[in-house]
Amino acid sequence: MVSFFAPLPKPLLQNPHVPSRHRDHLHDSRLISSPNLPCQNHRSPSLHRLRISRSSDRPDIFADFSGQISDIPLLSSSEVIEGIKGSRENYKGKQQFLAMYSNISGGITTEPSAMLIPMDDHMVHRGHGVFDTAAIMDGHLYELEQHLDRFLRSASLAKINPPFDRENIRRILIQTVSASKCKKGSLRYWLSAGPGDFQLSSTGCYQTALYAIVIQDLSTFDSRGIKVVTSSVPIKPPEFATMKNVNYLPNVLSKLEAEENGAYAGIWLDGDGFVAEGPNMNVAFVTKDKELLMPQFDKILSGCTAKRVLMFADGLVREGKLRAVSVRNVTVEEGKKADEMMLIGSGVLVRPVIQWDDQVIGDGKEGPVAHALLNLILEDMKSGPSTVRIRVPY
DSSP, rough: OOOOSOOOOOOSSSOOTTTTTOOSSOOOOOOOOOTOOOOOSOOOTTTTOOOHHHHTTSSSSEEEEOOOSSOOOOOOOOHHHHHHHHTTTTTOOOOEEEEEETTTTEEEEEGGOOOOOTTTTTHHSSOOOEEEEEEETEEESSHHHHHHHHHHHHHTTTTTSSSSOHHHHHHHHHHHHHOOOOOOOOEEEEEOOSSOOOOSSGGGGGSSSEEEEEEEEEEEEOOOOOEEEEOOOOOOHHHHHHSBBSOOHHHHHHHHHHHHHTTEEOOBOOTOBBBBSSSSEEEEOOTTSSEEEETTTTTOOHHHHHHHHHEEEEEHTTTOOSSSEEEEEHHHHHHHHHHHEEEEETEEEEEEEEEETEEEEESSSSSSSHHHHHHHHHHHHHOOOTTEEEEEOO
């Protein structure tokens, strides 16, 4: 048996195009200086504060600079960390970052200001990366194996060779959660083409990168019914939609469009006009004759939570609470005439939808099937079998 607390593994693969020696990104001596700015290795006391004001008679995007910069400090690595720490002191977000692993830095840190990714990482400036997420519930990782399978499939499609084998990636993820002491939250992890340069091709990257972060969300879980709208943002083509990659700008724009229209999320339609998915969740419906419908996964992301919900829905059929379960093309008309509509994903779990555009769904209240499926998922997260729950050894 592999110990979760054995020394973290060294990467298996190095890019054959680049020497294996790692560069030190925090102590890179190549600096860019301006002839008008004196070089110095400490924070300058003469640095004036920069004040940016908006002028009412200037509607353009350019800001007025009323201050004058006499010098820009050249920071040491420790000053960079302190600067980042200081910039976050007054920010009170709803998410806390408890631990991060990076094979580029060589281990795990629990200091949020040190949770950094190199700028020349191709995931940062080219979007060449994939990711996935697993929930942490009562000191257990939920559906880690299922998410990890999808994660590695996405990496293969994105032509990213992982720096470790599957078992070692699994061990690293579990050990990162252990270091965080988090008993309830989420684990998000990425595989990147890695750092090396700012070119388009990843052949100059000296090694692929694995990053993982443990997030504790302080938001209150909300299962109330929500409104959705049909998204006008173009859906990603199937070859990208079925791969969980970091290119999420369409997803972001779809979500923002929904919020601007007083809705929770946008609903994408595929190229043939059938219901596809939300920006980061699947969609399901319950028809008037008690059939649960879910769009097929050939053009959208195959949701791990959605597949688990389908299994529970089969159980509701045996109990007589549903007549049937179908995964097929769903028309907008079918969806809007349904008795129930719900969003399904690792973040929302099962969230009832009570209005789509101007159409009220069913009686405009949270439906019994959505409620039953949510309770089954929550119970599964807390006491499900070992196939979906992995105990974290804190």
